[in-house]
Ligand SMILES: NC(=O)C1=CN([C@@H]2O[C@H](COP(=O)(O)OP(=O)(O)OC[C@H]3O[C@@H](n4cnc5c(N)ncnc54)[C@H](OP(=O)(O)O)[C@@H]3O)[C@@H](O)[C@H]2O)C=CC1
């Protein structure tokens with residue numbers, strides 16, 4: 001699907017633009033583009049039928065200048081070390097942009113989680129976590145869910161780490177179940193943040209929710225919530241896609257009905273309230289807002305020319321390649337970058353970590369209000385920087401974040 005060699009190339013291209021603007025020297029460039037620590041582990045898995053499989057897992061800590069490393073864990077057959085490196089780098093910029101006291105990390109296991117039973121997933125997760133124990137912990141590196149993982153995965157990780165420490169350590173991971181030290185509002189936080197930012201971006205281009213149409217790619221933890229909150233805001237969602245199907249209804253999809261259908265069937269495929277279309281037609285649907293909320297590298301030099309929209313709000317990490325960015329800019333389409341648009345998840349992960357470390361829990365309203373305040377502030381800061389310096393929102397956001405990370409690095413002392 002991607003027309004570029006790899007998301008790591010995209011991440012490095014974006015970093016290079018920020019560094020050029022900031023005028024950093026080659027040493028700083030190398031420091032910022034290179035992960036501080038990378039671990040690759042082999043995870044033997046005994047399947048329920050007694051056979052043995054081996055899965056490869058990674059954890060990459062891209063940067064820790066501003067605080068402990070932070071970022072999700074991905075389970076997918078497509079995971080590879082360079083992808084994890086790119087995702088870890090984007091986490092560093094996201095945390096810095098939102099002024100969270102964290103560096104950036106990401107983890108991944110090359111596995112199809114849908115092909116495993118719950119017991120197999122638990123064994124795999126516990127073994128992967130055991131391998132990471134020297135690396136992770138509330139003051140070192142705090143994992144969270146990403147594609148293919150969820151609250152249950154985080155509960156197993158927290159338990160495995162806690163058993164090894166001899167006591168419960170709730171701040172080990174975030175995105176845990178609420179009954180086990182999770183935060184109110186974390187599950188929906190990424191999607192909520194995307195929609196807060198979408199509404200800000202819509203206002204900036206003069207779109208009113210009741211006159212706005214959208215399409216959403218991905219109907220998992222992020223895409224599904226984004227579709228729901230857009231629908232609740234009055235935006236008409238014309239099409240959604242998961243791996244199995246892309247569906248379209250130009251009158252607007254009834255999102256609550258689609259959610260009920262997906263709860264029963266596990267996919268949008270066959271939903272009676274919309275028509276199936278070829279996946280390749282998704283981005284060609286004329287609409288106001290495109291929300292890619294699945295995987296990297298889907299908006300490319302092939303797909304960008306067909307997009308007929310005013311805004312792209314990146315729910316996924318790295319969905320737009322640098323070449324596509326240039327095409328979209330020429331077409332006058334405003335791209336709200338991932339490190340800004342999908343930061344709601346890590347913001348509420350930060351709130352969860354703070355609550356867990358203090359054993360003092362906030363209400364869902366408190367969480368959502370503080371989330372909104374941080375998302376709105378970041379939107380104002382990035383749009384102002386973009387205007388003041390004539391940069392795209394992506395370059396503005398990356399530049400602001402890279403500058404903060406470099407400043408923290410320098411403040412810690414140049415001659416350690
Ligand atoms: N979870 C979080 O808190 C955060 C996630 N993100 C990013 O958001 C994106 C989605 O993550 P998340 O929702 O957590 O992951 P999930 O695993 O919960 O969901 C992924 C969704 O994407 C769909 N999908 C995968 N490949 C394709 C494809 N080629 N075409 C259409 N749909 C596809 C899946 O379909 P199916 O259901 O059929 O498998 C699923 O609906 C990722 O880029 C992730 O890094 C960013 C910030 C925070």
Ligand SMILES: O=C(O)CCC(=O)C(=O)O
Pocket residue numbers: 070071072073091094142143144145146174175317342343345346347349
């Ligand atoms: O909640 C977190 O710590 C990280 C979420 C994540 O992986 C992301 O924002 O891409």
